Amino acid sequence: MTTDVIAVYPGTFDPMTLGHEDVVRxxxxLFPKVIVAVAAGHHKKALFSLAERIEMARAVAEPFGGCVTVESFSGLLRDFVVERGGKAMVRGLRAVTDFDYEFQLAGMNRSLMPEVETVFLTPSDKYQFISSTFVREIAMLGGEVDKFVSPHVQERLAAKVRSLGRE
Known part of the structure; x- marks a missing residue:
């Protein structure tokens, strides 16, 4: 095993949940360097802007020190991974329902970048049911999300809900 493997953990992170944070941890x-790659999200309508999602991801990544960096990307993930010298792509699996999509995605990525391995990580049991979609919906409907996101992300969600007049 080499000690200089760079792993890329891509996602839209809208917002970053405790499950995402657990996968980063x-x-x-496993890897000395992890890049959290925040997707511009051209195929999804995001609640938070790209800049906001990057800022939240950086706040969440701060305790991990220099071994975790946060960058944005648009376009093909393959290009981002190859340009950064990535040798592993980290994907989180919460449940069996994630597996089919992630398995297909891993196959496509292997075709596009055969030198990069996909590594599936599962979050702790207490985070396996959390999704960014659920967190956004709960927050927009006035529910408590403190069990699902870090305090910093919770503050940003509350501010976003207020700004949209959805309190």
Missing amino acids: RATQ
Whole structure:
């Protein structure tokens, strides 16, 4: 095993949940450098802007020190991974329902970048049911999300809900 493997953990992170944070933590136990790659999200309508999602991801990544960096990307993930010298792509799996999509995605990525391995990590049991979609919906409907996101992300969600007049 080499000690200089760069892993890329891509996603829209709209917002970053405790499940995402747990996958980052697990990835740092396997790889010396993890890049959290925040997708511009051209195919999804995001609640938060790209700049806001990057800022939240950086706040969440701060305790991990220099081994975790946060960058944005648009276009093909393949180009981003190859340009950064990535040798592993981290994907989080919460449940069986994620597996089919992620398995297909891993196959496509292997075709596009055969030198990069996809590594599936599962979050802790207490985070396996959390999704950014659920967190956004709960927050927009006035529910409590403190069990699902970091305090910093919770503050940003509350501010976003207020700004949209959805309190």
